[in-house]
Amino acid sequence: MTRLQHLLHAALLASAVTAVPQKVDLGYASYVGAALENGLTQWMGMRYAAAPVGDLRFMPPQDPPHEDEPQQAVQPPLACLGTKRSVNDNTTSEDCLFINVMAPSSATPQSRLPVFFYIQGGGFNTNSDPNINATGIIDAADRDLVVVTINYRVGPYGFLTNGDEITPNNGLRDQRKALEWVQAHISKFGGNPDHVVVGGTSAGGASVIFHLTADNGTDRGLFHGAISQSGSFAATLTVQQSQYQYNQFATRLGCATADSLSCLRGKTAKQIQEKNYNIPLPGAAAAPLYQWLPVLDYDFITDYTYRALGEGKFIKVPTIFGDNNNGGTTFAPSNTSTLAASNEFLLNQYPTLTPAQLGELNEMYPNPNNTCPNLGCYWRQLSNAYQEVRYMCPALFANDVYSRRRRRRRQQGPPSWAYLWNVEDPKQMAEGKGVPHTVELEAIIGPEYAAKRAPESYLPGGINERASPVVQGYWTSFMRALDPNKYRAEGTAEWRPWGPRSSRSGGGGEARLVFGRGATTEMVGVDDDMKRRCEWWVRHGVEMML
Structure with a gap:
């Protein structure tokens, strides 16, 4: 219309x-x-x-x-x-x-x-x-x-x-x-x-x-x-x-x-x-x-x-659970310069972590920055760990438990959909923030209506100007029909529920709808390394009081 x-x-x-x-x-x-x-x-x-x-x-x-x-x-x-x-x-x-x-x-x-x-x-x-x-x-x-x-x-x-x-x-x-x-x-x-x-x-x-x-x-x-x-x-x-x-x-x-x-x-x-x-x-x-x-x-x-x-x-x-690609960058102190400082930050958020567990985490999250001892050289290492314990792994676990119930009920239970917001804004990328925490909200509300200024690339004329109408199509479809696909924007990917891949169930396997630069959409599986890390957090979740 x-x-x-x-x-x-x-x-x-x-x-x-x-x-x-x-x-x-x-x-x-x-x-x-x-x-x-x-x-x-x-x-x-x-x-x-x-x-x-x-x-x-x-x-x-x-x-x-x-x-x-x-x-x-x-x-x-x-x-x-x-x-x-x-x-x-x-x-x-x-x-x-x-x-x-x-x-x-x-x-x-x-x-x-x-x-x-x-x-x-x-x-x-x-x-x-x-x-x-x-x-x-x-x-x-x-x-x-x-x-x-x-x-x-x-x-x-x-x-x-x-x-x-x-x-x-x-x-x-x-x-x-x-x-x-x-x-x-x-x-x-x-x-x-x-x-x-x-x-x-x-x-x-x-x-x-x-x-x-x-x-x-x-x-x-x-x-x-x-x-x-x-x-x-x-x-x-x-x-x-x-x-x-x-x-x-x-x-x-x-x-x-x-x-x-x-x-x-x-x-x-x-x-x-x-x-x-x-x-x-x-x-x-x-x-x-x-x-x-x-x-x-x-x-x-x-x-x-x-x-x-x-x-x-x-x-x-029916549920949707998901996160941004770099949800920890706005929380991890940007001046984190040592492994000890990284561990101390995590311990202050989750004080039941033991030295042995922190040692395992350090192996799971190696430092991608090779400029140490420069100021902030452990920022992204800490950001990666924090985003997964705080946001990404909980969302994937929630998708998984809903999907497990649905499999046990032979697809009679309500479906759950998983997403990853990875719409890269050039300015945020240049600042080292990646795709930071809650930035998808600006697109869901609409850049012109968001109370906080949306990334410039989301605005008309920007490389990501389609991000808002694309995500709004899925989100409002779910709000209206409890299904993100019924009213989704033309040309966007079918968002298959999290769960087993089969023609009978329509499941998308353990895959998320990934929103990429320029508002591209595709179903992408979760890699084995992330699964392994998230399984570690789930295994220790209750003892961490999560």
Whole structure:
């Protein structure tokens, strides 16, 4: 359908039905959104939970309050307060549990459009991509989609617990509360609560996996497909192991008292932010990149992720798991110049690694740089190890466990698709970053709509300008049909599910869809060396608390 035909079709739809009003009554409140000139309507900053302040600080999300007067929903809401963020950051607030919806203006409550629910990343310590503009995604879906985005609590606000009075994992509970909101209200915006795809990037991708494995894989009917982009596997402490974080946090805020929790709730957000920084994990020498993380509480998170997945304790829905080719370059310190420094960085992230295990890792990840002792000569060696333990191997393992279940069920289980984003931007390559962490998000949103500037080569006229429409074709096809192939862009490769290669099953073997420079697409098998390295990480995953 051409752009002109699309506009004419939209105009006919608008004249045939009554469009969703800008004002939507949710029962507890009514919100007035903004009809945009592009034929979409957005509602920004609707409360899906009560403000988590005062006595509700560190509490599970509560129902939003009733509002008698219509609420304006036309301005982007403030993001949640992040760890190590300035106390003067005027883009964040403790009052942050808001949800945004964008939908075609022609949609009605009877439209029952597919819904994409996006969870942003930020290492569970920040909201890294609040208020994304979903225009490009909805356009790529031929206006057959409703997109939902949320803020959720991070840092100590979302992941502090004391093992008694503070319920663990409130940041994840915020996300579940928002998914429940979608079930209750998305039809009023034209969405179908029976067709929700949950997706996320980095910590958002990890969140997707936590929701898949929550409560031993209990399906609450909150979503029906899942996309985990560059999902991050960090060390998961038990509630008891994380107690030191509460003790340290309360002490540095002057709350070493018999009623430390009341003291913490009495502090201002500014006072908390002044002391909101990371400290080392148990057994580590220095603070990890991200300290405040989900914990093993045997309630929401009932087991280590590798074991939960390996034992089949996950929700059985169609899935996509994948990563970028060089996901570690933005995290590994660029000045890493010795093998000892490389090992120390890994040990600070995963403090249960033993000297013998680090020795095995050093053999598996030889240094590709022969310029030592120059500054940073071990950067890429460390980057290679970190990207595989944190992102790439977990994604391949997730694909594998879904595929194994499907093979046992003789292809009756839901399929899983694997991808590798390897669209090389010349500038990023020249900087030594390769294809860095989460860069595929810029293409999925669309370079013209991405909040962060996309690589120059992704923009019109660049060598990778086709990257966005190509990946959008697969992604929105999955969002609409739970199959990335049905509406994929013309001329792109068939994306076969991960699993055995056979004409009967349509499986692609242990192969990923690789997005290459210029937006080429092809199915490529995973090489034996990577399989061997990933098998090592899987074998030691639980003892590393993954």
